[in-house]
Amino acid sequence: MQYEVEANGRVRRVTVHRAAGTFVVDVDGRARTVSAERIDGYTLSLLIEDVRLKPDATLSDAASVPVGSGFSRTSSVSRICSYEVTVAPDGDSGQLRVSVGSRTVAVSLNGRRRWGRRAHGADAGGGPERIVAPMPGKIVRVLVAQGAAVRAHQAVVVVEAMKMENELRAGRDGIVTEVHVQDGQSVEAGGLLVVIAAAHAE
Amino acid sequence: MQYEVEANGRVRRVTVHRAAGTFVVDVDGRARTVSAERIDGYTLSLLIEDVRLKPDATLSDAASVPVGSGFSRTSSVSRICSYEVTVAPDGDSGQLRVSVGSRTVAVSLNGRRRWGRRAHGADAGGGPERIVAPMPGKIVRVLVAQGAAVRAHQAVVVVEAMKMENELRAGRDGIVTEVHVQDGQSVEAGGLLVVIAAAHAE
Amino acid sequence: MQLHKILIANRGEIAVRIMRACREMGLVSVAVFSECDRTAPHVRYADEACAIGPNAPGESYLRIDRILDAARRSGADAVHPGYGFLAENADFARAVRDAGLIFVGPTSDAIALMGSKTAARAAASAAGVPVVPGTTDPLGPEVSAAEAARLAAGVGYPLLVKAVAGGGGKGMRTVTDPSGLSDAIRAARSEAGTAFGDTAVYFERQLLRPRHIEVQLLGDEYGTVLPFVERECSIQRRHQKVVEETPSLAVTPALRRELTSAAAAVARAVGYTNAGTIEFLLDEDGRFYFLEMNTRLQVEHPITELVTGVDLVRWQLRIARGERLDLPADRLLAPSGHAIECRIYAEDPDNGFLPSPGRILRLRPPSGPGIRDDSGATEGLDVPIFYDPMISKLAVWDESRPAAVARMRRALDEYIIAGIETTLPFFSWLLVQPAFLEGRFYTTYVDDVLRHRNGQPFTDTSEQEDVAVIAAALQAEMSSTSEPDARSVRLQGWTARARFEGLRLAATRE
């Protein structure tokens, strides 16, 4: 999968390939092998290979259990750096806040700061539109039922959050294909609420 | 709502009524006003009224913001006790482990130790059968599709947990009306996997 | 005196701190709470709890009547005010005692006396302790401009116009030359009137690059007053302490004897009881001046506890129930090792330290050797917008100052707080600055640095940038539902998945 990731004002082209149990992540042409594990919904443990002298001792060796082939003090040193990283939405800015130790980097994925809005915005593309909760809150009212036809900008769900009621609206004309919440239910940021298929057949 | 709660070998009849913002909980005939708030999925904060001398200073007064009606040193003392309680499933025993401070009480709800099994067991009643994950794990295989007819004891989902594959089976004949998971997905204990409607119309 | 159940008229970390002392002493604690604090840590920690009103402090934590009513209803026999809110309100102390309850603190007379900055200065002078040069009497609204100008000239410029009833930097203005005097007085009076209901001001000469050095005291009800080794609190932002340490690099043993004797003399002169702190300014020539007295427990009390082994809150309660202060005086002045505290705030250091309230999505405080975290926050809950946005007081102890600084850096690095901005990056930056490491700082050091940096972010993330970019891409990648990765069985909940599915979809559409 390809991503455009913006951090500190610089856009980086990132390509992720899956290898056996690990990932190969290419950032602007520099590829590194990465082992990534979820600790919880906001936390990742990353082991990132940083080959120094010889590129033959790779993380995939390490991850797939090295056979102790006798100890020979060769010059190949391969740093496999460990990071515990939290990735959390940055309020309603649409950015992600990625914390590495006590340092935090604001990151935007695919050049969109407001991916929260984008997710239910009136953007192009024929895929179904997914209305997600922009912040933690409570469903005050679900205004549409499965199968209902909706028009662009029509309110579909009212969410109470930060002491305010927020109307979430359809980005375009379509048919409600999924309703995942009901009145009174609590949701977390990013929680999928409603899916709307484009009015024209896909 | 009425409950039968077993703790330390004793069954208690509990009735819960909702008052404004609080609950009135009657345990074997002794009613107490309780303010209950969820901290997270396993943690509750309880304020339990324990009237000592006069029963007129109630929690509902307290919760609904007392008007400071001048300070008169009367003899009415009303203890409103605070407890932070965790309620967690006790492995696959079907019991709940309720921790109050460093003390833990094993509790069964409605006389059923194995509610985990019961939830997908072949019990009576015409409501839809809800197959839930008995423990945290990963979906190895979903064996049925929405709309499929299943028979009692037919395996519907295979969950990997505690290093073992566990087959979850239908409790009775029916039609699969909801499938909430797919192969490879992780689930937590109690997560809803599949719903099966009784074969006879409801 | 009987002391069995104690109501803590406060919230947040200090309420929890006091309840911990209660629990260790076998005392029953009663929390009070406003509406938004129903699930706050201090309510969950307490043995009992009473609601006292809406969120605004003026409708709850500052309502003497409601707090006394809660004490009556719960049957408490004592009240601890913590710090802030009603802690230095003489009327509150009096009302508690009039209701037949123990007030854990000094007499209301001592609170009232020290609450007037000019009266406090006079008391210090009378006890033979130097005060910052300035005017002696309050300048009420009747004082003419000409008279004010004459008094100001006597003090000398630059000077500070300060509210007599002031505190926390409110009602305070700097004047560099006579032309700015009238405006400064008008502004200070206006602010003081709003904040304290008293427009009286006085003048104080502004010292050049002073340090803020303070002396903790305990006094019992039998005339014993004991001072503790000094605290260095010069790292401030807009008159608010943000880092404190003890001992101070600027205080020699000889100066420590002088400072602590002076502090004890002032306290004895006013018959001071319970815990209090006398603040001094220390100029570049090593001369010190009485600044004011805080008639309550101080936010930064943990560092004193760490280097002396004395539990100050426990002693507050022991003194309040009539025990004698039988600590060895010399031990309190001989610090063991070094302690530092950082006040972790929900503020964005890269955005002018604006408050950053919101939900704390992940919270994992540091631990291990030499770490003490006094926190008032919990994962999953909001930092309320109505009160001080302090999340925790992070304190470390180690055998020496360099070791303590290294340990604090380790602790800051371990602290995980996701979901809101905090001052952690600022402290990580500060604790590698040569001026900090060498102890070359003064009360406006941080403000000067901030002015000089002119918004430049504290968070230098060049090193972490690649990691962050990789993490963001992988978080999206791993949320793909076609995910064949056999090992990521630990995903919690559907929300993260849903969110990152959204990301992935956005990605594929590009």
Added chain:
Amino acid sequence: MQLHKILIANRGEIAVRIMRACREMGLVSVAVFSECDRTAPHVRYADEACAIGPNAPGESYLRIDRILDAARRSGADAVHPGYGFLAENADFARAVRDAGLIFVGPTSDAIALMGSKTAARAAASAAGVPVVPGTTDPLGPEVSAAEAARLAAGVGYPLLVKAVAGGGGKGMRTVTDPSGLSDAIRAARSEAGTAFGDTAVYFERQLLRPRHIEVQLLGDEYGTVLPFVERECSIQRRHQKVVEETPSLAVTPALRRELTSAAAAVARAVGYTNAGTIEFLLDEDGRFYFLEMNTRLQVEHPITELVTGVDLVRWQLRIARGERLDLPADRLLAPSGHAIECRIYAEDPDNGFLPSPGRILRLRPPSGPGIRDDSGATEGLDVPIFYDPMISKLAVWDESRPAAVARMRRALDEYIIAGIETTLPFFSWLLVQPAFLEGRFYTTYVDDVLRHRNGQPFTDTSEQEDVAVIAAALQAEMSSTSEPDARSVRLQGWTARARFEGLRLAATRE
């Protein structure tokens, strides 16, 4: 000697403890991990990490070749063994040094010498330190039954048959009279052969109600050996310490001088370097006997750190890089206050202390004044079934033993661990027992109590029962989807809801 990057050949809380010291000293840490430990805290905490094999310790943490390979690949220049696993393996220490790396610990000769219980006893005797009466030489398989009986009679009954290569209670049998001797020898030999590859045994008289008292030592590479104030470790379950404290109520200042001098004498006699601990038995008459030496860091080292202010792990690293031990000897013997440690295990005290592995659903350690939690667990992850099920070492410091006990009770009460059973309720029970409070205990005190109680649960929940019943009913009630409660906006995730919906459905169907 250059020391820049350290590989920690261990896991769990002790690996994290050592990495914290590394980070404070500016050293780079390298974790090693087995398959199930990929997401363990020590891997996430480390600067670098290397996989070393499958879950079984024999295939990973005990594999000298793989650990050395990891050291080579990562470019480490030193190896810290922690405790357990390879920490007392002389071959490992030798192999590390042969590879040109620093081994953070004593010489392999010292490890080997003290690894033989009979050789260690001989060394202690030679240094003029009394040993528990017993046989001097190892009894190999060639020793006849008659010869064994003769030697046993010389020692006297009751006696212990112990493996020469033993440790941790393995290969050990109690014999109360001559008739049981042969069976005990056979059993001990068999266990020792399996566990240590050496069937040799020896006899030791069994003392009546002895205490386990031990002395921590540090030795540098220039001949300086310094002993520390004793640790009291008599609270054991099946020869495993579960509570430790310092100082001991049973040790007078005069006895402390004797004990610590004896310990230092043994260590000096064998040229001991780095950290080690000499264990003694103290009988009811106040006589002490050398028991054995642990040639490594001890689990319970934090309590010594708390009362002396000395960071033992930091000193291990400093000694390893050739620094001189320049601590003031008298301070190490003069404890400040009192410290207690409880080893929190994933074991069910009400079910014979069976291991209780599983997922930790909620974890919130205690904090505030005087608490130190050295943990190796994280919320949301499993306690693996392959290793020691210790979750954390919870230590407290306070000014006196009663205060420290009260503080530990407070800490136990604050500790939230949901999802698995732990030994927390056992400690809460123990810390109110008169025998514990008065210090009347000995090495089999807990075992005797457990036998006497015969399965009676430690968790007296009569007081909490009503609260638990109310909580369970409300948890179900509040999960009702028709829930009109306007305030419960804090539900996290769908799982709790789904679970309790299930409960509610079950409820309505009754």
